Amino acid sequence: MTESIAAELATPTFLADPYPVYRRLIAQTPVFWLPHSNAPGGMWCVARYDHVTFILHQAPIFKDTSRIAPPDRLTPLDRAMLQRDPPDHTRLRRLASHAFTPRRIQSLEPHIEQMSLELLTRIRERSTADFIADYARPLPIMVIAELLGVPFEDHDRFSAWSDQIMTGSDSVLGGEEAARASQEAMASLVAYFTSLIERRRRQPRDDLISALIAARDAEDRLSEDELLGMCVLLLIAGHETTVNLIGNGLLTLLRHPDQLALLRRHSEYLTPAIEEMLRFESPVQRSTPRFAAESFEIEGQRIEAGQQISLMFGAANRDPAYFPDPDRFDVTRHPNPHVGFGSGIHYCLGAPLARIEARVAFSHILEHLPTIRLATDQPEWKPVTWLRGLRRLPVRCD
Numbered sequence: 001m002t003e004s005i006a007a008e009l010a011t012p013t014f015l016a017d018p019y020p021v022y023r024r025l026i027a028q029t030p031v032f033w034l035p036h037s038n039a040p041g042g043m044w045c046v047a048r049y050d051h052v053t054f055i056l057h058q059a060p061i062f063k064d065t066s067r068i069a070p071p072d073r074l075t076p077l078d079r080a081m082l083q084r085d086p087p088d089h090t091r092l093r094r095l096a097s098h099a100f101t102p103r104r105i106q107s108l109e110p111h112i113e114q115m116s117l118e119l120l121t122r123i124r125e126r127s128t129a130d131f132i133a134d135y136a137r138p139l140p141i142m143v144i145a146e147l148l149g150v151p152f153e154d155h156d157r158f159s160a161w162s163d164q165i166m167t168g169s170d171s172v173l174g175g176e177e178a179a180r181a182s183q184e185a186m187a188s189l190v191a192y193f194t195s196l197i198e199r200r201r202r203q204p205r206d207d208l209i210s211a212l213i214a215a216r217d218a219e220d221r222l223s224e225d226e227l228l229g230m231c232v233l234l235l236i237a238g239h240e241t242t243v244n245l246i247g248n249g250l251l252t253l254l255r256h257p258d259q260l261a262l263l264r265r266h267s268e269y270l271t272p273a274i275e276e277m278l279r280f281e282s283p284v285q286r287s288t289p290r291f292a293a294e295s296f297e298i299e300g301q302r303i304e305a306g307q308q309i310s311l312m313f314g315a316a317n318r319d320p321a322y323f324p325d326p327d328r329f330d331v332t333r334h335p336n337p338h339v340g341f342g343s344g345i346h347y348c349l350g351a352p353l354a355r356i357e358a359r360v361a362f363s364h365i366l367e368h369l370p371t372i373r374l375a376t377d378q379p380e381w382k383p384v385t386w387l388r389g390l391r392r393l394p395v396r397c398d
């Protein structure tokens, strides 16, 4: 049974439309064991919203991979806050928030607007575009690179590394070549950040890396390893996900002309529309790894201490018990308690920035591309199951 689910999750049909499978899982097999290539044996997958939020808030779980993996297999990402538990997690998150302040994020908005308008002007001049390559991919990389203080000429390399790391980390699809490319990209990124941190240590600037170097909490500060882990995490967590929100969001709007027309007439729906995009085509479909700290039972299944657990955010966001008519895209949906940014202590640190980027992107698209429409009815999805994002999105806007 679970072997057949594993096979199903790796098919092009699933990548194009995972929701019929999620619907069946929620109804029939909400907690199941999925064999896969990365963790010993496999992992428990949890599809229902109430189970996902139970595990995020109450279950005995831990994230720290150093408790189970040999030290030589740990990457800088394993040392960053997303794979740590309190009190380390609390400490790292508090130090990060000294540098990643609402003021710093707000101050990026005029730059985001300017970059967005430049990209849209080029698209308008040509009247056709691949919206991923020409807009959804460059905008977030410019934003995260500017935030971190990465020079403009390095943006393309940065974007490619981030893409390779995310694609190669899919435990369901596996693939040796992708895993190797991912490791190489990680090594390049680490070497790059090591040298950039060194430069900023000598000559601080008004950027996030300099602020992270300076961040202090009483006598506490980030170690070299923690600083590196933080930079890698911010790039990886903040880039691909935002590309996917803009790409998936635009595809969804263009596939629902009635909702697009409603949004054009009522710009006050932009905020709920973005939340609905996060729910309807969630950029992060499955959580990062969690592990049972002790054995516990859920839905009659016994999860043993040390076993890996994956939360299916994309499925939970379509759970009919929490979202009436879950397969309807409704820009006015309220309430919308989606878990697109996770929940609990690891709730997305970059959510305010991602929301600003999405608001700028969609308000500009609505205003400056009044005739935008799909140039294909079969857009190509990236071969990744834990994230959801388009490889290409051909559009016309003449």
Ligand code: HEM
Residues within 6 Å of the ligand: 081, 082, 083, 093, 144, 233, 234, 235, 237, 238, 239, 241, 242, 245, 283, 284, 286, 287, 288, 289, 313, 339, 340, 341, 342, 343, 345, 346, 347, 348, 349, 350, 351, 353, 354
């Ligand atoms: C639409 C865009 C984004 C989505 C959908 C998203 C989604 C998520 C999700 C689901 C988690 C929790 C993962 C888990 O619990 O397993 C998370 C955590 C995180 N995200 Fe985001 N994210 C986005 C953008 C960003 C941005 C722009 C940044 C920073 C520049 C960022 C930084 C982080 C960090 C640092 C964490 C770890 C927080 C912690 O462990 O306490 N994210 N994100």
